Amino acid sequence: MTTPTATASRPLLEVRDLHVTYRQGGQAVPAVRGVDFTLAPGDTLGVAGESGCGKSTMALSLLRLHGDAAKVTGEVLFDGENLLTTSWSKLRAVRWAGASVVFQGAMSALNPVRTVLDQIVEPMVLHDRVGPKEAERRATELLDSVGIPARRIRSYPHEFSGGQRQRVMIAMALACRPDLIIADEPTTALDVMVQAQILELLGELVRESRIAVIMITHDLSLLAHTCDRLAVMYAGRIVELGPSRQVLKDPQHPYTRSLSQAFPTIGDPASRRAPAGLPGDPPRPGENDQGCAFAPRCPEAEESCRSGELLLWPTGPGRSAACRHVPPQHGGTS
Numbered sequence: 001m002t003t004p005t006a007t008a009s010r011p012l013l014e015v016r017d018l019h020v021t022y023r024q025g026g027q028a029v030p031a032v033r034g035v036d037f038t039l040a041p042g043d044t045l046g047v048a049g050e051s052g053c054g055k056s057t058m059a060l061s062l063l064r065l066h067g068d069a070a071k072v073t074g075e076v077l078f079d080g081e082n083l084l085t086t087s088w089s090k091l092r093a094v095r096w097a098g099a100s101v102v103f104q105g106a107m108s109a110l111n112p113v114r115t116v117l118d119q120i121v122e123p124m125v126l127h128d129r130v131g132p133k134e135a136e137r138r139a140t141e142l143l144d145s146v147g148i149p150a151r152r153i154r155s156y157p158h159e160f161s162g163g164q165r166q167r168v169m170i171a172m173a174l175a176c177r178p179d180l181i182i183a184d185e186p187t188t189a190l191d192v193m194v195q196a197q198i199l200e201l202l203g204e205l206v207r208e209s210r211i212a213v214i215m216i217t218h219d220l221s222l223l224a225h226t227c228d229r230l231a232v233m234y235a236g237r238i239v240e241l242g243p244s245r246q247v248l249k250d251p252q253h254p255y256t257r258s259l260s261q262a263f264p265t266i267g268d269p270a271s272r273r274a275p276a277g278l279p280g281d282p283p284r285p286g287e288n289d290q291g292c293a294f295a296p297r298c299p300e301a302e303e304s305c306r307s308g309e310l311l312l313w314p315t316g317p318g319r320s321a322a323c324r325h326v327p328p329q330h331g332g333t334s
């Protein structure tokens with residue numbers, strides 16, 4: 001957007017008690033179970049957690065990009081407007097100019113028969129009402145900022161490497177100068193060096209333009225380098241939230257501790273589902289919905305962890321955790 005849409009007194013994004021339940025074969029699959037967080041303009045939030053813990057479902061539902069099979073409740077206030085109930089026309093405007101999404105697998109998101117220049121120019125002309133010449137100038141500048149030289153801008157997606165295509169996707173996400181970018185594993189398909197370079201690049205670009213980011217990856221340490229705050233999800237809930245470095249160096253929730261010690265094995269897709277050093281599996285949605293969902297795998301669990309309701313409570317300045325063993329403290333946030 002050309003003007004900042006959020007004022008200093010109002011957060012850019014407020015997510016309140018978000019629940020997403022899929023219907024599958026007559027069964028309810030509660031994939032997101034009460035997520036709350038707030039983003040100020042320019043905030044960067046990393047979201048981590050094992051496969052199946054609800055990261056993508058949470059991210060997709062913010063812009064109502066989940067399929068018809070999902071029921072969503074709660075509130076997603078974007079610049080004060082509830083995106084879960086707003087009209088389709090307002091939502092469409094937000095999707096293009098207010099918040100944009102970068103997914104993994106750029107090849108399927110890019111149109112194979114159009115040049116990258118054409119694809120970046122289109123949203124600017126349609127939604128930002130920019131003339132074609134000015135749009136081309138901006139697109140060339142954007143592609144240059146992600147490391148695609150001007151002589152390549154009339155190339156087609158298949159003429160680029162996987163890493164270059166992800167860079168093109170990032171340029172497209174930035175095209176209408178959004179206030180928020182949601183990036184769901186934008187680099188997972190790439191090798192580790194390219195991943196780090198691209199996430200660093202995205203971090204620089206958003207810092208310069210004060211764009212807020214929600215970034216999802218499996219790699220906690222990559223996230224901590226790129227994002228100011230980290231949210232760790234388990235079984236559809238945020239179990240820990242706080243400044244990235246503190247969460248990584250001094251995790252409060254036993255799940256975050258396990259996750260920070262478990263490393264995905266590079267090139268082995270199975271390690272995404274079962275990180276080395278973290279035995280057992282997360283529950284399937286709907287299982288262990290009493291007490292703490294991590295209790296069956298937690299080395300510190302006691303009988304009392306397996307019942308009652310567990311909330312994300314303040315545990316220090318800017319920090320919160322959902323664990324009975326971490327005493328509540330004033331000054332935490334969600």
Ligand SMILES: Nc1ncnc2c1ncn2[C@@H]1O[C@H](COP(=O)(O)OP(=O)(O)OP(=O)(O)O)[C@@H](O)[C@H]1O
Nearest residue numbers: 022024029031050051052053054055056057058285
């Ligand atoms: N369209 C769907 N219909 C039914 N269940 C679904 C659907 N999409 C996701 N789920 C279920 O919801 C849960 C959360 O899935 P989600 O894709 O959000 O997890 P994730 O944390 O993004 O995992 P990954 O790290 O593998 O991408 C999983 O149990 C998944 O099987």
Ligand SMILES: [Mg+2]
Nearest residue numbers: 055056057184
């Ligand atoms: Mg996902």
